[in-house]
Amino acid sequence: MYAIIEVGYLIATLSFLGGLKFMSSPKNAKTGNLIAAMGMVLAVVLTFLAAITATVPYTNLVIMLLAIAIGTIIGKRLSDKVEMTGMPQLVSLFNATGGGCAMLLGLVEANQIDLSTAILGNKILLIAGLITGAIALTGSIIAERKLAGKVKDRRSKTVIFSARILLVLMVLLPVLYFIGIIPIGFNALMYILATLAMLYGVLFVLPIGGADMPVVISLLNSITGIATAFAGFVYGNKAMIAGGIFVGAAGILLTLLMCKAMNRSLLKVLAGTFKKSKNGIVEEEQDIKEISISETALSLSFAQKVAIVPGYGLAVAQAQHICGQLQQLLEKRHVEVDYIIHPVAGRMPGHMNVLLAEANVEYSHLKEMDEGNENMEQYDAVLVIGANDVVNPAAENNPDSPVYGMPIIRAYESKQVIVMKRSMGKGYAGVQNDLFGLDNCSILFGDAKASLQEIVNQLKLI
Numbered sequence: 001m002y003a004i005i006e007v008g009y010l011i012a013t014l015s016f017l018g019g020l021k022f023m024s025s026p027k028n029a030k031t032g033n034l035i036a037a038m039g040m041v042l043a044v045v046l047t048f049l050a051a052i053t054a055t056v057p058y059t060n061l062v063i064m065l066l067a068i069a070i071g072t073i074i075g076k077r078l079s080d081k082v083e084m085t086g087m088p089q090l091v092s093l094f095n096a097t098g099g100g101c102a103m104l105l106g107l108v109e110a111n112q113i114d115l116s117t118a119i120l121g122n123k124i125l126l127i128a129g130l131i132t133g134a135i136a137l138t139g140s141i142i143a144e145r146k147l148a149g150k151v152k153d154r155r156s157k158t159v160i161f162s163a164r165i166l167l168v169l170m171v172l173l174p175v176l177y178f179i180g181i182i183p184i185g186f187n188a189l190m191y192i193l194a195t196l197a198m199l200y201g202v203l204f205v206l207p208i209g210g211a212d213m214p215v216v217i218s219l220l221n222s223i224t225g226i227a228t229a230f231a232g233f234v235y236g237n238k239a240m241i242a243g244g245i246f247v248g249a250a251g252i253l254l255t256l257l258m259c260k261a262m263n264r265s266l267l268k269v270l271a272g273t274f275k276k277s278k279n280g281i282v283e284e285e286q287d288i289k290e291i292s293i294s295e296t297a298l299s300l301s302f303a304q305k306v307a308i309v310p311g312y313g314l315a316v317a318q319a320q321h322i323c324g325q326l327q328q329l330l331e332k333r334h335v336e337v338d339y340i341i342h343p344v345a346g347r348m349p350g351h352m353n354v355l356l357a358e359a360n361v362e363y364s365h366l367k368e369m370d371e372g373n374e375n376m377e378q379y380d381a382v383l384v385i386g387a388n389d390v391v392n393p394a395a396e397n398n399p400d401s402p403v404y405g406m407p408i409i410r411a412y413e414s415k416q417v418i419v420m421k422r423s424m425g426k427g428y429a430g431v432q433n434d435l436f437g438l439d440n441c442s443i444l445f446g447d448a449k450a451s452l453q454e455i456v457n458q459l460k461l462i
Contacts, residue, residue, distance in 0.1 A: 001053050006238070008046040013242040015039025020246060027363050043239035044068075085315045087354065088217065088347035092144040095221050099136025102227035103194055106130030109234060110190040120178070122234060123186065127174050129230030130190055131197045136224040138201030143216050146205070147347055154206040163203035170196050212269045214348050215258045219266075222251025254349055261343035261369075263395075263405035286437030288424070291444050293451060296418055297458035300326075303380035305336045307372060309409055310352045311345050313386015313420070317448035323385065324359035326452055329459045338379075339365050340372035340409050342390040369409055379414040385448050386420065392433045402431055417441040420448050 019036025022028040051061060075094075082090045106129050113122070145151040170193060176182045177189050184192075208216055225247025232240025259266050291299075300306060308327070314320060327337045339361065345352045353366060376382075384391055391411045394401040411417045412435055419436065421443055426432065435441050444451055 001049075005046050005050050005053075008042060009238045012039040012043040012046070012239045015042070016243055016246055020250065040243075043243075046239070047237070083318065085312075085318070086148075088213070088351065089144045089147045091348060092140045092147065092217050092220070095217070095224050096137050096140035096144070098224040099133045099140060099220070099227060102129050102133025102224065102231055103137055103197075104133075105231045105234075106133065107190055107194060110187050113186065115186055123178075124174075125230050125234050127190070127193060129227050129234065130194055131170055132223050132227035132230065134194050134197030135201040135204065136220050136227060138198045139205045139216070139223075140201075140220050142202055142205040143213055143220060146208075147213055151206070153209055155209075156207075159203055159206055163200060163207075166196050166200040166203065170200065208269065212262075214344055214346070214351075215255055215262075215266075215269050217348055218251050218255040218258060220251075222248050222255060225249075225251055258344050258349065261407055263407065286432070286434075288436055289442045291418060291442035293444070293454045294458055295442075296444055296451075297455045297462060299381050299416060299418065300330060300335070300383070300455070301333055301459055301462050303330075303335055305379050306330060306338070307367075307376075307379045307382045307411075307414065308337065308339050309382060309384045309387050309391060309411060310339060310341070310356065311385060311387025311390065312347060312351075313422075313448055315346060315351065315355055316386065319385070319449035319452050320355045320359040320361075322449055322452040322456060324356070324361050325456050326459070327361065327365070329456060333459075337365060338367050338372065340367050340369065340382075342369050342387070342409055343407075345387060345390055369407060373410045373413075376410050376413040377415075381416045381418060382411040382414040384411060384417060384419040385452075388426065388433055389431075391417075391419075391435055392431070393438075394431065394434045398434070411435065412438055412440070415440065418444055420444045420446070420451055422447060 015035050016039050019032040019034075019039065022032025022035060024032075048061065048064070051064075078090060078093075106126050109126055110130075113126070142151060146153075173182065173189065173193060173196075177184065177186075182189070205216060225244045227244070229241050229244025229248060232238070232242075232244055255266065259269060262269075308323065310320075310323070314323065330337050339352075339356060341352050343349075346355070353363075356366065357363070387409075389395075389403055389406070389408075391409050392401075392403055393408070393410075393412050395403045395406040395408045396410075398404055417435065417438070417440055419441060422445070424436075424443075436443060
């Protein structure tokens with residue numbers, strides 16, 4: 001039986017690898033998810049099988065099954081009800097549950113461990129898993145609250161200093177315990193560390209700005225994966241170890257890639273700081289050119305090649321389906337339509353891709369930033385919907401700008417740019433968008449969904 005379980009865990013691990021491989025391609029991402037999910041189901045079944053052979057009380061098994069059933073029902077209801085604008089918050093909450101689970105595992109095992117026979121390595125793994133899980137728990141909850149606009153940034157020196165003190169204590173206390181300076185029990189130490197880690201998770205995320213939440217979510221996902229791997233080492237569960245390592249590694253790589261896309265170091269993101277200008281930024285008065293619905297419809301209908309640059313505003317307006325209808329109408333007029341996606345568009349990695357997939361937009365129409373920039377001069381019109389900082393030319397030509405150096409979609413190189421906005425409000429970076437004052441740029445004011453619907457109606461009449 002042991003051999004069967006070990007082989008099964010190997011198959012589950014391979015399915016995780018296969019799922020990740022398939023998910024590297026948008027076209028095969030759904031298949032990748034299915035493969036990885038099947039591997040996870042196999043791992044759970046094998047874990048129950050191992051528990052039965054280890055004569056675990058049936059009461060415990062029933063409790064585990066009930067917990068799985070309740071979690072499945074709650075998760076299904078949440079996923080059915082959530083809007084695309086709330087998907088990042090939901091992902092953050094799900095990540096919080098993973099971190100909380102790792103923390104609870106540490107506390108439970110601390111109560112059951114035999115201190116007289118337990119090796120030092122197991123104690124260290126328990127502490128590491130508990131601390132990382134607790135940080136992921138509260139950090140993810142604060143990230144969710146910030147994404148929902150319920151918690152504001154707290155970039156005070158007091159918050160940052162307090163976080164550093166907590167970090168020092170979390171490292172120092174275990175060291176003092178193991179060398180015998182602190183005369184407390186292991187259980188008491190674990191509860192103290194859990195409290196400190198949860199407080200640190202709060203103070204860790206509070207100073208970080210809302211624009212950096214995609215990076216934070218990715219990093220916290222990575223931390224949860226690491227916590228899972230630590231728990232796997234404690235239990236000797238190879239599937240937990242492999243899954244945790246995959247999540248941890250993928251999260252770190254994604255975090256670094258997003259930092260690169262914003263031209264910011266991870267340390268600056270975690271410090272909650274943007275680049276400061278040397279002499280202050282003097283915002284020049286811009287000559288804003290407003291465009292009407294009918295003029296926009298005419299410009300799009302006479303174009304041969306159109307690019308759409310989606311942003312979080314598209315998700316807020318829930319306008320992805322109307323956007324898909326616009327694409328279909330333009331294609332009937334033999335207009336080539338592409339969607340150019342910035343790596344950090346939206347509130348989480350892949351947010352815009354999932355949003356457009358919900359509207360049945362074919363992945364062949366989605367272009368990455370670099371590919372779009374290479375062909376930007378060929379576009380007769382670029383329609384920017386709800387995006388701001390990711391198309392700001394100041395990132396390339398204004399060294400004093402906070403966004404200077406960030407790779408952008410060079411919409412300004414196209415023949416015409418139409419920006420759909422509710423108002424002249426600034427983006428997350430809080431700086432003026434130099435694109436709006438250029439000669440080839442016009443602003444279409446109004447709600448994105450209503451405006452797109454009017455454009456669609458106009459095109460049907462032309």
